[in-house]
């Protein structure tokens with residue numbers, strides 16, 4: 388493991404090792420999630436933006452960006468996980484076979500009535516809670532959402548407006564807020580729908596992560612027959628990154644992509660865990676401050692930690708300035724490339740990529756050349772419109 392420090396970010400490099408079980412996040416799991424999502428009235432494939440001018444300037448084969456800003460009208464990818472997981476939980480509760488059911492099954496009067504008495508509870512930095520609130524409304528259920536200290540009011544309100552949840556800002560950091568949500572669920576007999584796993588709480592988050600795979604399957608189908616040589620994935624607890632990484636490593640076994648896991652330096656729990664080198668996931672404690680609200684999480688998700696640890700080639704811990712550069716560059720692209728509205732947690736991988744592309748030494752470190760096919764996911768749009776305007780202007 389080699390650690391290198393640059394002006395605005397640090398990088399850990401390693402050779403991936405084979406080993407972790409990737410079967411839970413296979414093409415089959417992705418196909419099942421996609422089939423469910425396609426049955427939702429609000430479903431539409433999100434665009435895969437090809438940055439052709441940038442690719443030509445940077446002398447790489449392609450740079451693709453999966454733009455999740457319009458997913459279900461929620462401005463972020465997270466509704467994919469909340470809705471699929473809620474579907475699986477409700478199927479289990481109501482004795483429905485998920486393979487024979489989809490959203491339309493839940494329009495039946497008897498099933499709708501049964502759903503009316505069910506309350507879900509979760510903790511969130513914002514986007515997951517919005518997805519849960521929206522999904523609860525689709526299924527006719529209720530939801531309670533808890534948010535960490537420092538959350539901006541606009542994000543709390545967006546959760547209530549997205550669906551049928553009541554949302555509340557607590558006095559604690561993200562990890563402590565998750566514990567609070569778990570104990571409220573237990574006390575009230577409500578269902579905890581959390582987008583991270585720990586020992587003994589794995590089935591629900593595994594369904595959430597499988598829900599995220601819809602975006603990976605869509606992206607693969609939109610890449611004109613290419614497969615990524617490089618994947619840059621941002622991580623909070625790492626559920627999204629680990630699931631998408633497992634999907635692509637599984638799918639491209641002959642030539643697995645080089646995966647970079649990208650985090651805010653203040654809350655770089657995956658980076659810190661990899662650096663510790665003992666194979667275990669380690670939390671980052673305290674009250675980390677970063678504008679990347681969706682990535683401000685202190686403990687890696689236990690189910691995907693082995694995937695992140697063993698399959699990734701690079702771990703990157705970035706200053707906020709990296710994502711600010713990414714947000715501005717997405718908004719003012721090269722030549723005729725389309726603009727992408729990308730928020731604080733969406734753009735960090737792009738800011739990092741642009742720094743890498745502008746330096747021969749970094750290109751060589753990340754093994755980027757004329758054959759490189761680079762895939763990024765802009766995981767959110769302007770979920771905090773004031774914050775977005777402050778960075779991008781206009």
Ligand SMILES: Cc1ncc(COP(=O)(O)O)c(C=O)c1O
Nearest residue numbers: 514623624625626627681766767
């Ligand atoms: C916009 C956005 N991107 C990325 C992530 C990171 O996802 P995860 O916590 O699964 O690592 C989040 C998490 O909330 C998010 O909201």
